[in-house]
Amino acid sequence: MSPVDPSQLDAIREAATKRFGEQTMFHGNEIPAALALPFDSIELNLATFGGARMGRMMHLWGGPSSGKTMAAWSIARAAQNHRSEQFPDGMTVCYYNVEGTYDADFTAELGVDVDNVEVVNCGIIEDIGRHLDVLLPAAHIHIIDSTSFAEAALYAKAKKDDSRPGADARAWQMVLKEAEQVMDKGEPEVVKKGKVVTPRREAENMIILISHETIDFNSGARKPVASKTIGHASAMTLRFAQAKKLYRTTPGGPLSDTRPQKPNDELSGGHRVNGVEVEIEVVKSKVCKPFGKARRILDYDTITFDSMFEMFKAGLFLGVINKSGSFYTVDGIEGSIQGQEKVKEALAADQSIQMKIYAAADAYCRNGGFV
Numbered sequence: 359m360s361p362v363d364p365s366q367l368d369a370i371r372e373a374a375t376k377r378f379g380e381q382t383m384f385h386g387n388e389i390p391a392a393l394a395l396p397f398d399s400i401e402l403n404l405a406t407f408g409g410a411r412m413g414r415m416m417h418l419w420g421g422p423s424s425g426k427t428m429a430a431w432s433i434a435r436a437a438q439n440h441r442s443e444q445f446p447d448g449m450t451v452c453y454y455n456v457e458g459t460y461d462a463d464f465t466a467e468l469g470v471d472v473d474n475v476e477v478v479n480c481g482i483i484e485d486i487g488r489h490l491d492v493l494l495p496a497a498h499i500h501i502i503d504s505t506s507f508a509e510a511a512l513y514a515k516a517k518k519d520d521s522r523p524g525a526d527a528r529a530w531q532m533v534l535k536e537a538e539q540v541m542d543k544g545e546p547e548v549v550k551k552g553k554v555v556t557p558r559r560e561a562e563n564m565i566i567l568i569s570h571e572t573i574d575f576n577s578g579a580r581k582p583v584a585s586k587t588i589g590h591a592s593a594m595t596l597r598f599a600q601a602k603k604l605y606r607t608t609p610g611g612p613l614s615d616t617r618p619q620k621p622n623d624e625l626s627g628g629h630r631v632n633g634v635e636v637e638i639e640v641v642k643s644k645v646c647k648p649f650g651k652a653r654r655i656l657d658y659d660t661i662t663f664d665s666m667f668e669m670f671k672a673g674l675f676l677g678v679i680n681k682s683g684s685f686y687t688v689d690g691i692e693g694s695i696q697g698q699e700k701v702k703e704a705l706a707a708d709q710s711i712q713m714k715i716y717a718a719a720d721a722y723c724r725n726g727g728f729v
Contacts, residue, residue: 389546392645393560395440398432398469400719401668404675405640405650406594408723409433412498413543413561414645415534415591419569419582420598424636425656425663429596430501430566431468437499437564438471444560449498452476454486457507467661483508483526487533490565494540499564505530506570506583530585537565538591567592571599595642601653604633612699613655613664633657647727666702669715673705676718690714 371383394408403409410416410433418426437449451470453460455477462472476497478489486508490500502508510525544561547554569584580599582589589595604613607620613633621628633656640650653671655664673679678689679701685694686701690711695701705711722728 384546390558392544394723395433395436395564397429398435399429399652399654399663399668400665400672400716401652401654402429402638404672404719404722405638405652406596406643407646407650407726409436410564410566411561411593411645412564413541414593415538415541415565415567417567417569417582417584417588417592417595417642418598419571419584419595420638421571421580421600423634423656423658424598424600425638425654426568426598427503428468428656428663429598429638430503430568431465431470433564433566434475434499434501435469435471438474442560444562445498448474449562450474450476450496451499451501452478452489452493452497454478454480454489454500454502456481456486456502457504459503464661481508482511483529483533484511487529487536490533490537491540494537494542494563498562499566501566502568504568504570505585505588527585527587531587534587534591541565589642592642593644594640594646597639597641599637599639600634601637602635603631604635604655605629606632606659613657632659666706669705669712670698670702672719673711673715676715676722678711678715678718 374382392411392413394406394411396403396409397406418429420426434451434453437451440448451474453475458479458481460477465475466472476493478493480486480489486502493500508526510529542562545556545559547558548556567584567588569582569588571580572583573580580597602615603617604615605618606613607618615635617629636654636656638652638654640646640648642648652668655667656662657664670679673688674681680687682694685696686698687694688701688704688711691704691708695704705715
């Protein structure tokens with residue numbers, strides 16, 4: 359066998375282009391980073407270095423009421439609001455209503471333009487694949503909620519418990535492999551003899567797969583109720599988990615992880631959970647550093663996240679806020695402030711400090727970390 363000759367690559371690339379087309383072989387530096395659509399969470403954007411990437415599949419899994427679907431809808435909202443030369447009217451969204459739980463009013467409350475959402479009712483995995491084949495060229499963002507509830511046609515017909523895991527895995531493998539071929543991943547800029555022959559074009563598709571969580575009976579480990587194929591196909595996987603249950607002692611009062619001594623629910627006479635602190639971890643990523651974490655406070659009474667809690671945490675992480683004991687100093691505010699709640703109040707009242715934290719977060723994401 360003759361030794362490797364790297365000088366042959368240019369000739370091979372040219373031959374491949376003539377035989378298979380312009381978008382066949384590239385130098386690694388010719389393929390730019392994918393467009394990132396931000397979440398509605400500065401903490402989560404820091405953990406993912408900018409958000410969810412176009413041209414990729416993303417897997418969100420975790421327990422109930424941990425914010426998975428809300429995170430997916432925040433990406434949909436960002437897509438609808440995104441404006442550029444390539445997307446002058448924003449992006450379109452398809453929601454695969456596998457569980458049959460889509461609610462237009464609730465989705466609109468999350469800031470999504472429901473007039474520009476296509477809802478697809480389908481519960482069979484193969485049917486999801488057929489819809490994807492048709493809809494991927496017609497819509498940009500595709501949310502499948504949830505993969506855990508969908509079942510293979512073979513199992514749906516036979517209804518044999520022992521056939522479902524294998525049938526589901528084979529069906530998802532077929533669907534996602536075909537979807538990967540159909541997904542638009544954009545085109546890099548092609549330059550010949552110093553002239554741009556083909557301008558760069560951003561990827562125009564993203565698939566978000568949502569799954570539930572189960573606990574392994576033997577090990578106690580948490581894992582998604584989903585085929586392993588979904589994890590393999592996804593460029594990024596986020597795990598959602600409830601870290602703390604939160605309560606209110608008085609209506610409209612602050613949330614606390616201390617359970618009230620007296621019942622706080624007049625209707626039932628018991629203790630009502632008013633919110634949760636959610637931990638989100640990047641357990642897999644092929645587009646940024648993995649294992650980043652974010653914490654969010656979800657208020658069940660208002661169906662909102664505590665944005666100032668996240669701003670406070672991000673400010674600490676980025677060095678805009680510094681802590682000494684129970685006192686904090688904030689870049690741009692004279693003197694020190696005692697207590698987290700007082701700092702959050704100061705942040706809410708000062709847009710310039712918020713913009714300073716956003717700017718530091720943007721630099722962190724663009725640079726792939728601290729420089």
